[in-house]
Amino acid sequence: MRFIFNLTRREIRSSWRRLLFFFLCIALGVGSVVALRSLIQNLTRAVGTDARALMTADIELSSTADFSPSEISKIEQVLNQTGIVEARNEATTTSSMASPVDAANPNTRLVELKGVEPPFPLVGEFVMDDGTPFDFALLENNGAVVAKILLEDLNVKVGDRIKIGEAEFQIRGVFDEEPGGSSGFRIGARVFVAKTAFDTAGISRNASRVRRRILYRTSDNPTELVRQLREALKGTTVGVQSYRETQENIGAQFTRTENYLSLTGLLILVLGGVGVWNVARAFVEQKRKSVAVLKCLGASGTRIISVYLLQILTLGFVGSVFGVVLAQAGLWIVRLQFLDALPEKMTYSVNLWTAAQGILLGVAISILFSALPLLQVRNIKPKLLLRDENNASLRKLDLTKWLFGALSLAGLLGLAVWQAGSVLVGVFFLAGLAATAGVLYLAALILTVLLRRLRVFGTFSLRQAVNSLYRPGNQTRIILLAVGLGAFVVLAVQSLQTNLVREFDFTRNQRLPSLFFIDVQKSQIDELARNIEERIGEKPETTPTVRARISHVNSQAFDFQRPEMRQQQGQIGREFAVTYRPNLDTNEKIIDGEWWTAGGEAPVPQVSVEEEMAVRLKVGVGDSITFDISGRKITAQVASVRKIDLRNTRTVFIFVFRPGVLDAAPQSFAATVLTRVAPTERQRLQRDMILKFPNIQIFDVADIVATVQKLVANFVLAISFVGSFVILSGVLILIGSIALTKSQRIYENAILKTLGAKRLTLGSILLFEYGLLGLLAGIIGSVFAVGLSWAVSRFILDIAWEFDPWLGLMGIVATTVIVVVVGCIASFDVLFRKPLGTLRSQ
C-alpha cells in the first residue's frame, strides 16, 4: 500500500498540469449539477413549499357557483362528526376591471379580486410592505389592500379611490407578497376587499369565473376529514382539497423539475466524462514506458492500475470539490443577473447534501470514464523497453474490457436513474444521449470521409491540415461530436426562441384579437358592439358563452379520491366557457364524427369536443357528457371531435353545442375586435366601456402577450445559460483532445521544421486544421439544431416554424471562431519548440 500511496503522490506532483483538463472537466460537470439542483431547491423553499400558507387554511372547499343548501347540509353533516375544525371563513375570487375614480386618470386594469372575511388568514402570516401585519380593519367600509404593482399600473397611491365593478374602494394598504408567497403566473394584480363589500358591489352578479371558497383550520391531520367530505360531495361540482395534497403536488412538481434539471447537469457531467476519457487515454499512452519500467522493476499490473486509479480518485474528488465552489460562484452570478425575476426570500447557497451528492457523482463519473483507458495498463508489456512496438494491442477489446465497458455503462445508467428519480426517465436519457451521440458521430464520420477527398486540393498548408485530421490516434470525430453537440444545444434553443417570439408577434396572426370583452350581458351586447364600432370602425364579433362544469362522463362522476384523477382536476374539474353555433369555425377541422347540419333537430343534445380534451376524458363519438349549467344537468352526446388550429384563431371553445339546448340557458357574450388600436386610445376605450358597462371584463391582449413574451425570454435565457455550459464542456473536450495528440504534433512540427518549414507555414497549418474542425462542428450543430427546432415547434409546441438562414450561418461562424481560437491557443507553444530536442527524445 505504501508503494501505491507514495507513487500516487509523486505522480500527482509531476503530472498535475497534464491532468488539469481532467480536473476541469469534472469540476465543470459537478458545478453544473450542484448549481442547477441547488437553484431549484432554493426556489422551491422560497416559493412553493408552504402550501398551507398559500391556501391560508388546512382545508378548502371550492365551487364556481353559490354553495347550494343541500351541499351546505352535506358539509355540515360531516363536520358535525369531527371535532377538529378550529376556525372557518369564506372567500370569493374573480377577475374584474379596476380604474381610478379620478376622471383625469385614464388608466384601467384587469385585477384579481379576492373578497375575504375575518379571521384572515386562517393560517400563515400576511404582512404589509411596511412590515406591519395585515389588519382586517383596513378592509372595513370599502377599504382595499392591493399588490404593489397595481399602484404603478393605475398610477395611484395609498389613500386614492378606485372603482371595481359598481363599487368604489379606498386603497388602504400595499403588500409585496400574498400569504404563502408568490403563486405563479397571474394576469391581473391581486386586490383584497371585504367579502361583504364584494357581494354588495354586484361584482359577482354578472361576472363569470367567480370562485367561492369555504376554508377551515383544523387542529389535527385533515386527511380523513377530506376523504369524508369528498365522499359526501361526490357528484357535485364542489372541489375538496387539503393543504397536504397541494403540498404533495407542488413538491412533486418541483422534484420533477429538479430531476430534469439534474439530468441537464448530468449531460454536462457526461460530456465532462468524455473529456476525462480522452485525458485518461492520453495519460496512459504517455505513461506506457513508465508502466513498462515499473513492471520491469517488479510491480504487478494490478498495483500499477491501483496507483493510477487512486490518482484519478484524488483528482476526481478534488475536481468535484472545486465544482461545488464553482456552483456556489454560479449561484452568486444568478443572484446578480436575475435578482428581479426571482423571489425575494430566495437564498443562494449550495445545499450541503446536494454538494455531497455532486462530489459522489463526480468521483463516480471519474472512475466510470477512466476505467477502460486504465485497463490498457494491463496490456503494456515490459518488453517494449527492449523493442518499442506499436500499441495496437492496447486498443484491442478483450473480455475484461467488454466486462468493464458493460459495468461502466450500467454505472452510468445507475447515475442517470438516480439523478432523474425514475428508471424510465433514466433509461430514456441514456438512450437519447446514445442516439444523439450516434447520429452526430455518424454525421462527423460522413463529413470527414468527404473531407478526405479534398486532400489533393489547395495549398501545402491546407493539404497538411487535412492530413493532420487523419493522423494516427486522431480525435477528429470525438471533437466534432462534442463541440457539435454544444453548438447543437445552443443553436436549437436560439432557433426555438426566434420561432416562439414570432408566434407571439401580433403582426403575424391576423386573427388574434387585440381586445376581448367578456361577461357582456344579452341586454348590453348590441349597445357595446355599436359603441365599439363607432370608436374604432370595426364591428366586433360576438359569441354567446355559457359557463358549465362536467359532472359525469358516460354517467360516471369523476372520482377525485384517486390521485391520478386529482392531478387532472385543474383541467377537467374546472368551469368551462362553452358556446353553441350552427357552423364550424374556419380554424377548426373535424377529425372524428360529423358536424351537425344547420336547421335540423337532434333527438338528444349534441356536443363537439376538442381533440385533446376528448383524449383526457377518454370519450369518443357516441359517448355522453353531463354538464352542470347553473345547477341544471344537461347530458349531451359527443357528435364530433375537433382539431383547433391555434395559429389562426379568434376564440377557442373546447366544447361547442349544437344550437337549441343552450339557447335559453343563462348566458353572457364575448366580443372580440381585431383592429390594432394605439395604446392611449386602447386605454381610453377600455375606460369608457367600463364606465358604461361596469360588469364587463376587458382583456388587453397586448398586455398578456407582453407577459408571455417575458416568460419566454426568461425561459430562453435560462436554457441558453445551461447551453453555454454544454459549449464549455465541448471546448474542454477539444482542449483535452488537443493534449492527447500534442506529442505527435510536436514531433511532426519538428520534422517539418527540419525539412525547412517556417513558423508561418506551421501556423497556417494549425489555423486550417482548427478552422476545418470548427466548420464541420458548426455545420453539424446547425443542421441538427434546425431539425430539432422544427420537430419541437411542429410536434410539441404546435407553433409555426420558419427557417432562419442567418442563425445557422452565425452558428457555423461562431463555432469555427471558438474552435480556431481555443485550438490555436492550446497548440501555440508547439510552434516555438526547438526541433533537435524533440527528435533526440524520440
Add this chain to the structure above:
Amino acid sequence: MILLQNLTKTVRSGTEDLTILDDVTIEIPDGQFVALTGASGSGKSTLLGLIAGLDSPSSGTIIVDGDEVTSMNEDALAELRSQKIGFVFQSFHLIPSLTAFENILIPMEIRGVRDARERAELLLADVDLVNRGHHYPTELSGGEQQRVAIARAFANQPSILLADEPTGNLDSRNGAHIFELMTGLHSARKITLVLVTHDGQLANQAERQIVLKDGRVISDQMNREDWPASAS
C-alpha cells in the same frame, strides 16, 4: 543458476514468421560474468528479455534459480524480477516524473523494503550521485542517468544483473565509468552478470563470452580462468 533449454523465439513479420532465437541452450552458473555479443539482430537483447521474463519464448524452457520462468504468469514474473533480477537498459528508462532518488527508491517500495530511503541514499553514494538525487532524469546527463539506472537495478540486492548495452548511448569516458561500476558491484556482491554488448574490448573483460549469430550460439568460451566459476 540460469538455465536456458532449446529456446526458440519466432515473431510474425508481415506475412512471414521470423526466427529470432533458434534452439538456444545455455547454462550460466551463479556469480558468473557473461558477455553476450553478436551482430545487430542476432537475438542478444531478445535473449536477455526472455531471461528477465519481459517476453515469453515460442518454445523451450527458462529456469532461474530453480523457478521455471516460462510457466509463470505476469504477476509471478513481476515478483521474480522484484526479488532476483536487476535490469539496466541502453536507453536508461528512468521514470521521467520521478527524481533520481525516487527512481532508486521505487523497486524497494514495490517490494515493501522497510529502510528503503536509507538504502537509496547509500546506493546514490555508491554511484557517486549524492548531490544529484533531487534532480529529474531530464536534468541529468546520459552518464548520470545510467548510474541512477544501475543504482536502481541493485536496489533490491538482486542475484542476477542483466544489462542490455548499458554503455551504448554513452561516450567512451562515461562508458568506461559505467562498466567499472557494474563490474565493481558484481565483484563486491558476487552476483551473476549478463552483459549484452557490441564492444569487443568490454566483452573480452568478461569471464565468459557467448557469441550469437542469426539466433544461434556460434561460440561459447571462457575468457579468463581466474574469474570465479560460482559465487559459492
